[in-house]
Structures are given as C-alpha cells and as structure tokens.
Amino acid sequence: MRRTLAAGALGLLALLPAACSDQDGPPSYDLGPRPVRESETPLPYRQTRLGEMRYTVLAIRTGLKEVVGSHGSWTPKGQYVRVRLLIENHGRDRHEFVPSAQMLVTADGRAHKPNHDAMSISRAVSGTQIVAREERRELDLWFDIPKTAPVRALRVNGDVSSSALGDQLKGVPAGTPDTVDIPLKP
Numbered sequence: 001m002r003r004t005l006a007a008g009a010l011g012l013l014a015l016l017p018a019a020c021s022d023q024d025g026p027p028s029y030d031l032g033p034r035p036v037r038e039s040e041t042p043l044p045y046r047q048t049r050l051g052e053m054r055y056t057v058l059a060i061r062t063g064l065k066e067v068v069g070s071h072g073s074w075t076p077k078g079q080y081v082r083v084r085l086l087i088e089n090h091g092r093d094r095h096e097f098v099p100s101a102q103m104l105v106t107a108d109g110r111a112h113k114p115n116h117d118a119m120s121i122s123r124a125v126s127g128t129q130i131v132a133r134e135e136r137r138e139l140d141l142w143f144d145i146p147k148t149a150p151v152r153a154l155r156v157n158g159d160v161s162s163s164a165l166g167d168q169l170k171g172v173p174a175g176t177p178d179t180v181d182i183p184l185k186p
Helices: 002-021 116-121 165-170
Strands: 047-050 053-064 066-067 071-072 078-091 095-097 103-106 130-131 138-145 152-158 179-183
Touching: 002 047, 053 152, 053 179, 066 116, 071 116, 078 152, 095 165, 116 138
Parallel strands: none
Antiparallel strands: 047 053, 053 078, 066 071, 078 138, 095 130, 103 152, 152 179
C-alpha cells in the first residue's frame, strides 16, 4: 500500500513541471474586464511611474453638472470632471499620496486643483494617504474647470523616494521630477 502511494506521488511530481511549463512568467490575477460606470469614458492603459509608485488613469467623465452625495449635492462654477486613478506601490516601504496635490491640466495649459466641495460630497479620499508596500488602490479625483475647457492631462504629483538602502543613502538626485502628466485622450 505504501509503495503504491509513494509511486503515485512520484508520478504526480514528475507531471508537475510539465503542467507548469505552459505559463510564461510568474502567475497573475485574472480579474477580467470590469464594466465602465455610467457615462464614463475608459482610457487606454497608460501606466507611468514616479519612484516606486505606478499611476494609471483608468477613466474620465467630463461635463458633470452636479455632484450628489448621501448628505447633499453641489453644482460647479463651470463643469465637474471626475478622473478615476489607479495607484500601486511597487516598493518595500510605505509611500504617501496626497489627493489635493494632483492637478487637471486643460488644453490652455492651466492646472486645476481638485475641488474640495465635490471631493467631500462624493466622499472621495482626503488628506495624505499612506500606500503600503505592494498595495493597489483606485480612487476618484473631482475637479471644477471652466464649462467649455477641454481636458488634456492629469498631472500626478508623487513620492519619488526609494526603499532601496543604496538609494536612501544617496538620496533623491537633484532635479528628479516629482510630477508627470498622464494624457487624458482615448
């Protein structure tokens, strides 16, 4: 009986490398497609990085005439624009993300800060966010821009520090940009 079990276990172990060899690279999550929220425009996957953080704008919605929350609603001075952002920490240490430091750049080159009222009413994240190692988050940023202003890019302001000891000893090189523009055109 024991010999039969041992022979069966050895047979399974012999098949295991063959079963695993079909896979290219490390295993990955199969999250599948997700439905786009109402009236939102999905954007092509364009990942960019600052330091160990990766940023991807997933979708945008322009021309919003109101933000509605569980406790109130508010109208913009121009139009609300909602940007869906994915942030990922690929470092070993925690990194900070400050929603209020992000900017929406319009076609005329002007940069607009997130709108405090819309962010509060929609119950979007606020204050400095601590993103843990290997953590992934999605969040919305709300902006109030002129009614007819076309959007050009999301200017991401982020943490460019590194969790590598050698990098920490040297420090961030002078002139390292802490912002990057992500295009918002499909």
